[in-house]
Amino acid sequence: xxxxxxxxxxxxxxxxxxxxxxxxxxxxxxxxxxxxxxxxxxxxxxxxxxxxxxxxxxxxxxxxxxxxxxxxxxxxxxxxxxxxxxxxxxxxxxxxxxxxxxxxxxxxxxxxxxxxxxxxxxxxxxxxxxxxxxxxxxxxxxxxxxxxxxxxxxxxxxxxxxxxxxxxxxxxxxxxxxxxxxxxxxxxxxxxxxxxxxxxxxxxxxxxxxxxxxxxxxxxxxxxxxxxxxxxxxxxxxxxxx
Amino acid sequence: xxxxxxxxxxxxxxxxxxxxxxxxxxxxxxxxxxxxxxxxxxxxxxxxxxxxxxxxxxxxxxxxxxxxxxxxxxxxxxxxxxxxxxxxxxxxxxxxxxxxxxxxxxxxxxxxxxxxxxxxxxxxxxxxxxxxxxxxxxxxxxxxxxxxxxxxxxxxxxxxxxxxxxxxxxxxxxxxxxxxxxxxxxxxxxxxxxxxxxxxxxxxxxxxxxxxxxxxxxxxxxxxxxxxxxxxxxxxxxxxxxxxxx
Numbered sequence: 246x247x248x249x250x251x252x253x254x255x256x257x258x259x260x261x262x263x264x265x266x267x268x269x270x271x272x273x274x275x276x277x278x279x280x281x282x283x284x285x286x287x288x289x290x291x292x293x294x295x296x297x298x299x300x301x302x303x304x305x306x307x308x309x310x311x312x313x314x315x316x317x318x319x320x321x322x323x324x325x326x327x328x329x330x331x332x333x334x335x336x337x338x339x340x341x342x343x344x345x346x347x348x349x350x351x352x353x354x355x356x357x358x359x360x361x362x363x364x365x366x367x368x369x370x371x372x373x374x375x376x377x378x379x380x381x382x383x384x385x386x387x388x389x390x391x392x393x394x395x396x397x398x399x400x401x402x403x404x405x406x407x408x409x410x411x412x413x414x415x416x417x418x419x420x421x422x423x424x425x426x427x428x429x430x431x432x433x434x435x436x437x438x439x440x441x442x443x444x445x446x447x448x449x450x451x452x453x454x455x456x457x458x459x460x461x462x463x464x465x466x467x468x469x470x471x472x473x474x475x476x477x478x479x480x481x482x483x484x485x486x487x
Numbered sequence: 488x489x490x491x492x493x494x495x496x497x498x499x500x501x502x503x504x505x506x507x508x509x510x511x512x513x514x515x516x517x518x519x520x521x522x523x524x525x526x527x528x529x530x531x532x533x534x535x536x537x538x539x540x541x542x543x544x545x546x547x548x549x550x551x552x553x554x555x556x557x558x559x560x561x562x563x564x565x566x567x568x569x570x571x572x573x574x575x576x577x578x579x580x581x582x583x584x585x586x587x588x589x590x591x592x593x594x595x596x597x598x599x600x601x602x603x604x605x606x607x608x609x610x611x612x613x614x615x616x617x618x619x620x621x622x623x624x625x626x627x628x629x630x631x632x633x634x635x636x637x638x639x640x641x642x643x644x645x646x647x648x649x650x651x652x653x654x655x656x657x658x659x660x661x662x663x664x665x666x667x668x669x670x671x672x673x674x675x676x677x678x679x680x681x682x683x684x685x686x687x688x689x690x691x692x693x694x695x696x697x698x699x700x701x702x703x704x705x706x707x708x709x710x711x712x713x714x715x716x717x718x719x720x721x722x723x724x725x726x727x728x729x730x731x732x733x
Contacts, residue, residue: 254612433530434529434531484565
């Protein structure tokens with residue numbers, strides 16, 4: 246995470262996400278998947294092929310791509326279908342877009358009710374006998390049972406969570422890095438899924454994105470860094486309020 | 488060994504010892520700002536490389552002078568609510584924190600009997616000028632104890648003129664021992680954890696001895712805490728020099 250400044254001098258915290266060897270692996274049509282839209286399977290970081298059996302390598306062999314650590318699905322409209330085997334780059338996103346980021350949260354292990362659910366516990370003194378971090382009552386008398394989903398101690402973290410509506414401030418095409426506003430679930434160097442935002446406020450915010458994706462062997466030549474309009478670039482002199 | 492002549496072999500004097508004068512060699516190494524040195528961790532070094540590129544870019548446009556803790560600086564920032572749209576503050580640097588683009592430094596001064604500390608970000612675009620008024624190192628790297636010292640040690644004239652100084656002179660170390668206000672202090676500065684050499688402790692002997700109870704003499708031998716930055720520093724210095732000369 247790193248700070249970034251706007252032209253009015255405000256500081257915004259920003260997370261750096263690196264697009265590392267992403268390839269499209271397979272196209273699943275609407276009828277095959279049984280959902281409302283077609284799906285594209287996309288694979289992430291390259292990893293050694295020797296730790297899994299040959300049967301697990303079929304998808305990667307069909308696409309002609311080394312084995313990937315993570316495979317995710319994206320729901321895709323019919324006009325955005327991409328041929329399996331195409332690489333995906335950070336330039337697929339443009340500054341000013343809004344994005345949802347999904348990742349597995351940091352695992353905290355077996356945790357008590359105060360850390361896991363934010364219960365208040367009991368006072369430290371004034372006669373409390375051996376009760377300082379316990380949940381207290383778990384149900385009422387009339388119910389005569391404990392409801393399903395009652396908040397109790399258990400394993401915390403290591404589940405998929407999404408941060409919605411994060412603005413993309415800057416894109417580095419040389420190293421394939423996306424600068425995303427705010428924080429993102431997961432530890433440093435964990436695998437993350439970046440998707441166009443599904444929030445209704447940002448439905449019409451993407452103006453002319455590269456569609457269906459950015460092709461490196463195309464005619465477009467992008468500069469090394471793409472900035473949003475509001476960002477203060479370090480090549481400019483210091484900010485002054487006229 | 489038996490020589491052919493029968494005489495003893497010719498006396499070979501031992502090789503003369505080569506004295507490498509490390510002190511003169513060290514003086515040639517220039518100052519490297521502490522925010523360039525990446526902290527120990529599991530982050531990808533690519534992130535620090537990209538941050539350094541941005542920092543160098545900013546340094547090309549705006550001159551950030553080399554300064555240590557204990558220097559007296561004057562900082563002009565852009566302020567939308569001031570009459571001249573700019574704000575000048577003079578103070579002694581008591582702390583330099585943060586790594587990378589978020590590096591900060593805290594300036595302290597006492598104005599009209601009110602102590603003021605302002606934490607500035609080195610790479611913030613609102614800073615319009617940083618001038619070093621007086622170059623002076625102190626005995627410690629963290630002067631937070633000035634908050635509990637007598638106010639005369641933190642007052643500096645707001646209209647101070649920059650003290651003239653020859654280049655290539657060593658930065659003088661001010662061995663001033665500061666006198667404190669009566670206890671309680673914000674932190675127990677007499678404890679060995681803070682390792683402060685710049686305070687003239689006027690506490691009774693038994694209190695100073697009692698403070699040594701919290702000493703952790705094994706810490707300096709702990710090998711897991713060692714972080715040798717010499718090689719990293721050299722690489723970064725080379726990179727900096729190359730980029731700034733372009």
